[in-house]
Amino acid sequence: MHRTAVRTALVLLSSTALIAVASPALAGGHSSEQADHHSPQQQVVTVTGNGSSVKLSTDHAYAGSIRFVVRSTNKVTDQGGGSDVTLFRLKHGKTLQQFNAALQEEFSQTPAVAAKGTRDLVATVIARGLADVVPRYPETVTETLAAGQYYAMDLSNPPSGPPALTRFTVLPSRHPGESDIRSQVSVTTVDEHFIAPRVWPHQGTYTFTNRADTLHFMQLQPVKAGTTDAEIQKAFDTPPSQQTGPPPFFVQGPTGGNDVVSPGYSLQVTYKLPPGTYVLLCFVADDQTGMPHAAMGMHKVVVLK
Numbered sequence: 001m002h003r004t005a006v007r008t009a010l011v012l013l014s015s016t017a018l019i020a021v022a023s024p025a026l027a028g029g030h031s032s033e034q035a036d037h038h039s040p041q042q043q044v045v046t047v048t049g050n051g052s053s054v055k056l057s058t059d060h061a062y063a064g065s066i067r068f069v070v071r072s073t074n075k076v077t078d079q080g081g082g083s084d085v086t087l088f089r090l091k092h093g094k095t096l097q098q099f100n101a102a103l104q105e106e107f108s109q110t111p112a113v114a115a116k117g118t119r120d121l122v123a124t125v126i127a128r129g130l131a132d133v134v135p136r137y138p139e140t141v142t143e144t145l146a147a148g149q150y151y152a153m154d155l156s157n158p159p160s161g162p163p164a165l166t167r168f169t170v171l172p173s174r175h176p177g178e179s180d181i182r183s184q185v186s187v188t189t190v191d192e193h194f195i196a197p198r199v200w201p202h203q204g205t206y207t208f209t210n211r212a213d214t215l216h217f218m219q220l221q222p223v224k225a226g227t228t229d230a231e232i233q234k235a236f237d238t239p240p241s242q243q244t245g246p247p248p249f250f251v252q253g254p255t256g257g258n259d260v261v262s263p264g265y266s267l268q269v270t271y272k273l274p275p276g277t278y279v280l281l282c283f284v285a286d287d288q289t290g291m292p293h294a295a296m297g298m299h300k301v302v303v304l305k
Contacts, residue, residue, distance in 0.1 A: 044069060047071065047085055048072070049074065053153070061168075062170065062172070068131075068142075070085050070133050072133045074154075082134035082156055082255065084154060084259055085153070086260055088125050088260075089125065096162075096165075102120035103162075111289060111291060112290055115285055115287050118290075122287070125262070126265070128261065128267065130267075131259060141258065141267055141269055143179075144176070146170065179268065181270065185206035192212075192293045193300075198301075198303060204270070206269055206271070207266060209266035210264065211263075215263070216261060217259050217260045220257045221255050222251050222252075222255065223277050223279050223301065226277070233297060236294060256269075280302060282298045
């Protein structure tokens with residue numbers, strides 16, 4: 001869905017972005033006594049999205065550092081494609097019914113409704129990523145998870161009703177594993193802005209930290225060399241009635257990035273993309289105006305070398 005929004009940029013100002021999140025808090029089916037004796041090293045879970053649902057290589061892991069290898073089988077076309085995979089859990093006392101209602105609001109093309117959807121999602125769930133990927137360009141997301149019940153979903157093909165959810169249980173452990181990943185790049189979100197370096201390696205690991213008070217994700221979309229943030233903002237500011245097609249600076253090529261992260265959380269993404277110029281984008285609906293964050297200035301041009 002993030003990817004679809006970019007490729008149909010001419011309607012960005014008249015539609016609101018997507019979002020991802022949700023799930024309940026219980027340790028499901030395994031006693032904590034058994035789990036406490038488990039002392040994992042680095043845990044690895046393979047996550048495969050098809051655009052509408054997610055398959056996991058295991059239905060559980062242990063609290064601590066977990067690496068999620070995220071792949072997509074959803075072919076990319078001019079209409080979109082790839083996978084927008086999110087992992088989430090419900091806040092205490094919240095339900096999946098409340099999450100589903102908030103998600104439908106977030107997809108609304110009525111700005112006031114979309115703004116309410118963002119507020120309701122923040123109040124209902126804790127979103128922990130994972131990744132936005134296309135076929136042949138997987139990413140590995142490393143993060144530390146507490147025990148509880150999580151869900152994964154793929155919203156690249158926006159559902160007309162409740163999304164397909166895949167349960168993932170994180171069991172307690174007295175000896176949680178520690179991540180040994182080192183990041184070459186640090187990205188921080190503050191309000192509707194990305195704080196990040198202008199030059200990145202084209203392969204490596206970045207740490208994404210959401211220091212804002214709302215949900216954010218980050219997509220890396222390829223653009224023509226020399227593209228400026230001023231040009232991108234001008235495209236967003238142009239009324240749909242005056243647009244004749246996608247902005248000329250967007251180019252075909254693999255995209256990457258991380259999916260929605262709740263305020264106060266972070267993750268690490270290990271990626272490999274072709275060298276070139278990219279723009280960082282977030283299309284979450286603003287919690288007051290309902291406008292996509294990117295249209296409000298949440299974009300940054302970077303060069304991957």
